[in-house]
Amino acid sequence: MDDLTFYIVTYNVATKSPDQPLSDFLQWDGRTKQQLPDFCLFGFQEIKAQPQNLLLDSVFDDPWTAALRDVLSNYDYVKIRTVKMVGLLLNVFCKRKHIPLLKEMEISETPTGLLGLWGNKGAVSFSFKIADITICCVNCHFAAHEEYLKRRISDYHTIIESQYFGSSRKSILNHDYVFWFGDLNFRLDKSKLKSAEEIAHSINNGKLTHKTANTLTDAWAQDELSLVMKKSKAFEGFFEILPMFPPTYRYIFGSSNYDLKRRPAWTDRILYKTIDSSHEKSELEVLSYNYINTIKLSDHRPVYGESSIQINSNKNVDLVEQPVIFQSIEAWQLETENEVNLRIKDYNPGVNDWIGVFNENFTSLEDYLSYVYLPSETVELEESNDGYRQFDNMTSACRVKFLPEVFSDGSKSVCLKFSETSILNSGTYRLIYFSTTNNSVLGVSNPFVAIKQKCSLNTSYEFGW
Secondary structure (H helix, E strand, C coil), X not given: CCEEEEEEEEEECCCCCCCCCHHHHCCCCCCCHHHCCCEEEEEEECCCCCHHHHHHHCXXXXXXXXXXXXXXXXXXXXXXXXXXXXXXXXXXXXXXXXXXXXXXXXXXXXXXXXXXCEEEEEEEEEEEEECCEEEEEEEEECCCCHHHHHHHHHHHHXXXXXXXXXXXXXXXXXXXXXXXXXXXXXXXXXXXXXXXXXXXXXXXXXXXXXXXXCCCHHHHCCEHHHHHHHCXXXXXCCECCCCCCCCXXXXXXXXXXXXXCCCCECCEEEEEEECCXXXXXXXXXXXXXXXXXXXXXXXXXXXXXXXXXXXXXXXXXXXXXXXXXXXXCCCEEECCCEEEEEEECXXXXXXXXXXXXXXCCCCECCCCCEEEEECCCEEECCCCCHHHHHHHHCCCCEEEEEEEEECCCCCEEEEEEECCCCCCCCEEEEEEEEECCCCEEEEECCCEEEEECCCCCCHHHHHCC
């Protein structure tokens, strides 16, 4: 595999709930499983943000996230992260096979509303690394109304100057690839006083069946964002392909007609930035960019885009070696302690590293059933039997022992003992190893079956503890 594809949707929902199926968000008709994008990014603005919603959403998925998970679970996607700030919501999903490759996952938030104190405007971001490539996803909502162009430009610079990720303090612009999307709220230049009625007439009477910014040359010439980018006042180094769709704001709710109280404008956009184009990792191809006219819940229309980034031909994403390899778990016996063997290479487990227990077909990295920290209690195996006795006498939920065996590739063998309460019910599960040192997934086990034991087993004798 020599590329990764990213599917992005941005939608200002105007505080509406997802009262219709969200399958139309996925413009994938006729694709095979192999042709589906590797990552899906969804940015929402103006999510309902009443106090009771903020409390519930801190415990449960908000309605938009839950609806997306229902749709994407049919395609075997897993939610990596949700980032929420008042009315802004960013959801990142990926194909299940990429979960072990996710490294350095970090989030950031910047409020720019109400003197920079309220998060109804601003940006939420997610940064991560995969196959030695760094990626930043930014969902934003800039200042509204035609007269606030300078404030929109200021919002951009405030976000750029305030967001940093991880211990390295990496900025948004310091990633290999940046996907910036949202309701940027850039309107049409006020100096050219084309009325809402004139713009709507141009759109509705376009002679071409596919109405594009190209066919609406008078309106597109007034687009503030294009002018700002040309003058390098904001989004310097970013690019956008020509929007092949009519303005996405402002519609009458539930209708395909514009609300002429506002001049129609391309407020909802997707922009891209790569590292220096001379760099071998910087190739990005935009595959599609359009609006979705069948979803009419709000006064905006959703916009989607798909792109492909090139991976160094010497690095196959599917073959990237993982620091933690779970050995096969033949069977997990309920109501007793269980042993799990790992091989760890070029990595020292941190005090706050943890292993989560997940159902086999989990749909979110937040859906762990239980977890244990590792290695809160660790024993280095010695030649004497004291090590065995000390290890057996521990009472923590997960006990760790580093074995003397070193494999030819330099990896070390580690044994873990999980308590009888780690898994309570029969079923098929996976274990995932998370590093809190760098917020990375370091290993995922193959599925294993947990069953209730039929007879008493002398585990101390069987495993030689």
